[in-house]
Amino acid sequence: MRIKDLIYLVAKNWWEIYSHPESLLAQIFKGVYFPKVSLVKAKKGWRPSYAWSSIWSTKWVFERGGRWKIGDGRQVDVRRDNWLPHGSPIIYSEDLLVELNINNVSDLLLSQGRMWNRELVEHVFCPNTALQILSLPLSVHGGVADSLFWTGSIDGVYSSKLGYSFIKDHDARSQTSASLAVSPLPANLWKKIWKSNAIPRCKELAWRAFCSLLPVRDSLWRRGVEVDPTCPLCGEENEIVSHLWLNCPMSKCFWFAYSLGLRLDSFSSLPEFLLQFLADADADDGAISRWLSASYALWEARNKVIFQDRPFSCDVVLQRAFQLELVDDPTSTPFHPAIEQAVSWCRPPQGLFKVNVDGSWRSDSTSGLGMAARNHEGLILAAAADVVERTSSALETEALALRWSIGLAISLGFRRVCLETDCLKLFQLWKKPPDGRNYLATILNDCFQYCRSFDFISLSFVRRPGNTVADYLARHASSFAGCVWIEEVPPEVETFVTADILASMPPV
Numbered sequence: 430m431r432i433k434d435l436i437y438l439v440a441k442n443w444w445e446i447y448s449h450p451e452s453l454l455a456q457i458f459k460g461v462y463f464p465k466v467s468l469v470k471a472k473k474g475w476r477p478s479y480a481w482s483s484i485w486s487t488k489w490v491f492e493r494g495g496r497w498k499i500g501d502g503r504q505v506d507v508r509r510d511n512w513l514p515h516g517s518p519i520i521y522s523e524d525l526l527v528e529l530n531i532n533n534v535s536d537l538l539l540s541q542g543r544m545w546n547r548e549l550v551e552h553v554f555c556p557n558t559a560l561q562i563l564s565l566p567l568s569v570h571g572g573v574a575d576s577l578f579w580t581g582s583i584d585g586v587y588s589s590k591l592g593y594s595f596i597k598d599h600d601a602r603s604q605t606s607a608s609l610a611v612s613p614l615p616a617n618l619w620k621k622i623w624k625s626n627a628i629p630r631c632k633e634l635a636w637r638a639f640c641s642l643l644p645v646r647d648s649l650w651r652r653g654v655e656v657d658p659t660c661p662l663c664g665e666e667n668e669i670v671s672h673l674w675l676n677c678p679m680s681k682c683f684w685f686a687y688s689l690g691l692r693l694d695s696f697s698s699l700p701e702f703l704l705q706f707l708a709d710a711d712a713d714d715g716a717i718s719r720w721l722s723a724s725y726a727l728w729e730a731r732n733k734v735i736f737q738d739r740p741f742s743c744d745v746v747l748q749r750a751f752q753l754e755l756v757d758d759p760t761s762t763p764f765h766p767a768i769e770q771a772v773s774w775c776r777p778p779q780g781l782f783k784v785n786v787d788g789s790w791r792s793d794s795t796s797g798l799g800m801a802a803r804n805h806e807g808l809i810l811a812a813a814a815d816v817v818e819r820t821s822s823a824l825e826t827e828a829l830a831l832r833w834s835i836g837l838a839i840s841l842g843f844r845r846v847c848l849e850t851d852c853l854k855l856f857q858l859w860k861k862p863p864d865g866r867n868y869l870a871t872i873l874n875d876c877f878q879y880c881r882s883f884d885f886i887s888l889s890f891v892r893r894p895g896n897t898v899a900d901y902l903a904r905h906a907s908s909f910a911g912c913v914w915i916e917e918v919p920p921e922v923e924t925f926v927t928a929d930i931l932a933s934m935p936p937v
């Protein structure tokens with residue numbers, strides 16, 4: 430057989446060669462062109478022949494329209510190749526693949542390709558992907574080579590007619606997606622992001638969000654993945670990037686409570702917001718890296734809702750954003766976000782102290798103040814109680830308790846504090862301070878002045894059952910007036926401390 434005839438034969442049977450790398454034809458072809466590398470993984474190379482360039486230029490058709498049938502899994506790259514029935518595999522973390530040295534599908538198989546390593550698959554992939562993988566049938570005898578099949582035909586066999594209609598469909602799809610493509614962000618603005626102090630994975634996430642490259646549910650659904658396209662946080666609209674970042678009621682509340690105090694109502698897309706945020710003279714490096722950390726915390730919380738069935742809690746996301754900032758921005762400026770409500774007492778992240786605050790108002794006598802500071806294990810660092818002369822309202826007493834607690838926290842040397850009150854009105858005033866005409870304004874302004882002494886300070890709202898320690902101390906303040914306990918509480922309060930520790934146990 431002359432070489433010319435061979436090339437003709439190959440061009441006529443390209444799919445056959447491509448899909449069955451072990452076939453005789455493929456072996457001959459491989460012998461001619463690539464004695465050492467797999468045909469499917471072959472590169473175009475330098476000065477390719479006409480026949481090879483034609484074959485190579487249509488390789489994408491096979492890659493997208495064809496799907497790998499898993500035999501021994503040795504030919505198939507876990508991340509790059511198309512081998513799952515519905516879209517690309519969703520991995521918990523890229524680091525896992527590196528850590529566990531998983532490259533090809535064969536790394537997920539046991540006993541020579543006869544069964545899936547279920548434990549490993551469930552450890553590495555999100556539930557939907559793991560389910561897809563584990564339902565792929567394997568040969569009970571093993572030793573079968575991987576092969577490509579054409580997904581658009583019943584028997585898996587490719588024909589040029591099927592290929593043609595696939596290319597036509599693909600063109601139509603890419604035209605619609607091209608019209609949705611975002612306008613690029615000017616290079617000088619991107620530099621602000623890359624140069625910021627935020628950790629690299631936060632920057633990368635922002636870039637992927639900006640370019641609409643995140644696997645949000647709506648885009649997965651449009652790509653034919655069987656998922657519910659609605660937002661996992663609010664369930665009200667389809668989950669697209671701009672909904673998640675800007676319009677979702679849950680994330681809106683997070684952004685508002687966050688230190689940047691962002692109001693996002695006026696923006697319709699993430700690129701539009703970012704353009705303005707970055708171009709803004711005020712968006713210094715601190716603000717940019719805070720936004721990046723917060724975005725990451727938001728995305729992470731969204732993933733936990735989907736993959737770990739954890740509820741979305743503004744409080745938790747804010748604290749996580751703060752943790753990420755600590756990693757990247759040791760010189761972060763003090764700020765005082767107001768954090769959403771929780772029902773029971775929860776532990777602060779390591780490195781932060783939680784200070785619960787309460788005021789107990791009596792119209793006919795002295796009012797009581799109580800506070801308790803605890804660490805990430807729920808252990809008491811300090812507690813205190815005091816009385817104040819007749820105050821004019823319950824709200825004023827709560828504000829006084831807050832100011833008194835912040836002052837105490839400063840004298841106790843705490844620098845990273847999340848305050849917590851069970852007074853909703855006070856919490857709302859913290860978010861939107863009054864304009865200075867009454868005593869409340871004075872007390873709150875004092876608080877904000879005090880805030881400058883902290884590296885981090887926030888105020889969250891917890892319902893009464895989450896504030897029992899401070900509440901007890903405030904109600905019984907007259908018998909404890911002026912007491913400060915270090916690393917202990919009065920014996921009758923210990924039950925409440927223990928109850929909070931138990932209620933806030935991390936899930937096992």
Ligand SMILES: [Zn+2]
Nearest residue numbers: 660662663677
């Ligand atoms: Zn939503």
